[in-house]
Amino acid sequence: MRSRRRFCCSVLAAVAALLVGFPPGLAFPQGTRGGTITFALYQEPELLNRYIGTQTALSEVTTFIVEGLVDYNEKGEFFPRLATEIPTRQNGGVSADGKSITYHLREGLKWSDGESVSCEDVKFTWQAVSHPKSGAAYTSGFRDIERVECPSPTTVVVVYKTFYAPYLDQFTRGILPKHATGDPAEMTRWAYNRKPVGTGPFALLEWVSGDHITLIRNRFYRDSPKPFLNAVIIRVTPSREVGTQLIKTGEVDIVWDLIEANVPELRPVPGVKIGAAPGPNAERLLLNLADPALDGPPAAEVAKRPHPILGDVRVREAIELGINKQEINEKLLFGLATPGTNELHIGWAKCVTRVTEYSPDRARQLLDQAGWKNGPDGIRVAQGAKFAKDGMRLRLKLQTTTGNKLREQVEQLLIDYMKQIGLEFYIENVPSPVLFGSWSSGAFRKHGQFDVVMYTTNPDADPHSQIEGYFASWKMPTAANGGDGFNYARWSNQVADDNIKLAGSSADLSVRKKAYCAAMDEVVKDRPHIYLYGRSQIHGYRERLQGWVLNVWTNVGWNAQDWSLK
Amino acid sequence: MAAYTGRRLLQAIPLLVLISLLVFVLLHLIPGGPMAAYGNNPNMTAADFARLEHDLGLDAPVHVQYLRWLGALLRGDWGYSLASKRPVLVEIGDRLPNTIYLLSISLAVTLGIAIPIGILSAVRQYSVLDHAVTTVAFAGQSVPIFWFGLMLIIVFHVVLRNPISGAPLAPGGGMYTLGEPFSLLDRLHHLILPVSMLAVVGTATYTRYMRASMLEVIGQDYIRTAHAKGMPARRVLWHHAFRNAAIPVVTILALEVPVLFNGAVFTETIFSWPGMGRLFIESAFRYDYALLMAIILIGATLTIVSNLLADIAYAYLDPRIHYG
Numbered sequence: 001m002r003s004r005r006r007f008c009c010s011v012l013a014a015v016a017a018l019l020v021g022f023p024p025g026l027a028f029p030q031g032t033r034g035g036t037i038t039f040a041l042y043q044e045p046e047l048l049n050r051y052i053g054t055q056t057a058l059s060e061v062t063t064f065i066v067e068g069l070v071d072y073n074e075k076g077e078f079f080p081r082l083a084t085e086i087p088t089r090q091n092g093g094v095s096a097d098g099k100s101i102t103y104h105l106r107e108g109l110k111w112s113d114g115e116s117v118s119c120e121d122v123k124f125t126w127q128a129v130s131h132p133k134s135g136a137a138y139t140s141g142f143r144d145i146e147r148v149e150c151p152s153p154t155t156v157v158v159v160y161k162t163f164y165a166p167y168l169d170q171f172t173r174g175i176l177p178k179h180a181t182g183d184p185a186e187m188t189r190w191a192y193n194r195k196p197v198g199t200g201p202f203a204l205l206e207w208v209s210g211d212h213i214t215l216i217r218n219r220f221y222r223d224s225p226k227p228f229l230n231a232v233i234i235r236v237t238p239s240r241e242v243g244t245q246l247i248k249t250g251e252v253d254i255v256w257d258l259i260e261a262n263v264p265e266l267r268p269v270p271g272v273k274i275g276a277a278p279g280p281n282a283e284r285l286l287l288n289l290a291d292p293a294l295d296g297p298p299a300a301e302v303a304k305r306p307h308p309i310l311g312d313v314r315v316r317e318a319i320e321l322g323i324n325k326q327e328i329n330e331k332l333l334f335g336l337a338t339p340g341t342n343e344l345h346i347g348w349a350k351c352v353t354r355v356t357e358y359s360p361d362r363a364r365q366l367l368d369q370a371g372w373k374n375g376p377d378g379i380r381v382a383q384g385a386k387f388a389k390d391g392m393r394l395r396l397k398l399q400t401t402t403g404n405k406l407r408e409q410v411e412q413l414l415i416d417y418m419k420q421i422g423l424e425f426y427i428e429n430v431p432s433p434v435l436f437g438s439w440s441s442g443a444f445r446k447h448g449q450f451d452v453v454m455y456t457t458n459p460d461a462d463p464h465s466q467i468e469g470y471f472a473s474w475k476m477p478t479a480a481n482g483g484d485g486f487n488y489a490r491w492s493n494q495v496a497d498d499n500i501k502l503a504g505s506s507a508d509l510s511v512r513k514k515a516y517c518a519a520m521d522e523v524v525k526d527r528p529h530i531y532l533y534g535r536s537q538i539h540g541y542r543e544r545l546q547g548w549v550l551n552v553w554t555n556v557g558w559n560a561q562d563w564s565l566k
Numbered sequence: 567m568a569a570y571t572g573r574r575l576l577q578a579i580p581l582l583v584l585i586s587l588l589v590f591v592l593l594h595l596i597p598g599g600p601m602a603a604y605g606n607n608p609n610m611t612a613a614d615f616a617r618l619e620h621d622l623g624l625d626a627p628v629h630v631q632y633l634r635w636l637g638a639l640l641r642g643d644w645g646y647s648l649a650s651k652r653p654v655l656v657e658i659g660d661r662l663p664n665t666i667y668l669l670s671i672s673l674a675v676t677l678g679i680a681i682p683i684g685i686l687s688a689v690r691q692y693s694v695l696d697h698a699v700t701t702v703a704f705a706g707q708s709v710p711i712f713w714f715g716l717m718l719i720i721v722f723h724v725v726l727r728n729p730i731s732g733a734p735l736a737p738g739g740g741m742y743t744l745g746e747p748f749s750l751l752d753r754l755h756h757l758i759l760p761v762s763m764l765a766v767v768g769t770a771t772y773t774r775y776m777r778a779s780m781l782e783v784i785g786q787d788y789i790r791t792a793h794a795k796g797m798p799a800r801r802v803l804w805h806h807a808f809r810n811a812a813i814p815v816v817t818i819l820a821l822e823v824p825v826l827f828n829g830a831v832f833t834e835t836i837f838s839w840p841g842m843g844r845l846f847i848e849s850a851f852r853y854d855y856a857l858l859m860a861i862i863l864i865g866a867t868l869t870i871v872s873n874l875l876a877d878i879a880y881a882y883l884d885p886r887i888h889y890g
Binding site for chain 2 (some may be wrong): 036038044046047052053054055132133135137138139140188189193194208209210211212214231233235236237238239242247248249251420430431432433434436438439441443455457459460465468469470477481482483484485486508519
């Protein structure tokens, strides 16, 4: 009976399909050439030069077009792109002092306009980005390069002035074609910024401002018959919500960067799949260990005038133990996040530390011991506390960015949790440009005039700039250093400092990993940051798209040469 | 008239300078700034930050930045977008045709519906038709436009489907189907929903203008005289009444000119239309000062000029009006 009905249905479907003229679901074998996919991006790239712009949306587009010498795979490990192998000590790619790095380019590489790729292009990339008038925003490491030598067109020797630990990350953002760019001093005016020439599987055909960017197969791509697709259309949508609507109706094949709340909405839609994996982001509470009345104090001054409440490590521990991270994840993030542990919760330098147990009892005990006694209204009052004058209320300002519903909900839970252990949080949210403002604009985060701020940040696949920036004692923003560094907690720890120095001076990844983890152990113990949850990177895609692998370390299109349509 | 026009245009210059100064200062008073985009980037050192801020001229005091901007403008240089690094006029040039395309078609549809209905509703004052038109017009004016746009998408894009192909009845956004060759039909198809959204609100407004203006005219003595002469009702209506009733409506139309430039923020956002309204909002979120200044100042200029045009048109259409 059932089979007959199914038979009838398929006959009807076939007739209907013939009538309409669209045979549905013709199954091509995987890897068949042809087809176009549409990719919804809710932010338009400002331009397409990763050395000038720092938006993520920008690199989401350039990743189809522009390639670096090496790149990160889905495990956060390096793999060679334009290079033939990853330079290491063993293969002679890294000199004994670690200052000279040799890359070998693949033979016969061509730009999408047919010109040959050579070592001169790599050299030009360095010269252009490090040019003082280039207007480049991303220059990490480039200024530390002393020279780039080209012993042959396919051999690149990069010589650093001093050892630079993230040297492998140096040329992941792409090589600039010398012949198709221009004068480095005019970098911001290059026509290249709007129509980049690259070596990637796709080349830019047109960019209709505010609407879409069309990428077509790069005829000169090295790995024929790849790419399989004819074209990728990047559709700029005014919001994430528009993208989720478009994937439901099948008008787009990929919708970029969803949030947890989109998942229950998209999961039941036939033909739509969700790709999600824990990303390097970590939402955290960043605690100010210095007296917030001070203006950008250096380490020595912080030691003399610690934060009256947060200067005591027992209070910081009590705050973390009083937070039910599991509940935040389940109630507000649909269980799709991972409870927070430390800065390096994924990647090659991953450090495994335990999620703190939710224990309000233990938190109350700690506060009792720290000299914070129960007050008349349930909020504790200092009575023999380490740094606070007797009679001071256990009251802290909690700040995050305005207009973010999830963060506002998390704040509500945090207020609740803290009330239960006798600590009062009061909220004073600010727009994100204010929170993330610069030293010169007087931003309170930079100047150390806050109690607790909550936001997300993440290390790159090479975590050095993040770990040093946030946790090294010499990275506290002060007037003397022009506000350099991100150690807003103003945390100093000798063990962490030593290990960060060690990691920054070693070319051996296993040595670096060990050193970072030793530093992370100190962070976990000392709690300059309290990690709430790690967000997943979530993208929606239609089932007909084959070959995509989610890579949280780079961009959605990192393996677009392997994509095809079912 | 020439002297009057010249005087008005001369008066506009200090006004525009004042507007530009006010807007410039207000924009810079907004907390944050274009450099905040780099504020959470662990790869940028304070030195990088300072160099970039200096290169962009953002480290100078506001009055210096303003004078630099004004100086460049007097030499005909509108400056570069902070985000895209392209000349701001190129940015505007990319978006302006799309906005004019959408809004002029919407305006044509609006007038095509509003004028006959307004006249009809005035001629048959207090009839069932008039009450219905008045009610619908008030509803059209009161409905929040973004809500109405979203409803259009839900009904005509998500819920209702073509019974044969199963495709949505109307596209939910964009100017045309991406990746397909040019097709007039496809363009029209994509216009349906955004034009409906704009036309509903516009029609509501213009119907009210037309009705009020028409009512005023048909109460006049000369209309009664024309009727008394035994002139056919249709001729009285079109030749005597409508011509005079159209004058205020035509002058109001002149005020639509700056709207054609500024775009429709809600409609463009809801229907993914790459027009001026969205460019303005995006630039505002990015603190793209040069681009914002250009959009606001060109908009202000057009407002002043179109007001002047409205006044001139009024005097031309109604000889009783004189400007001294």
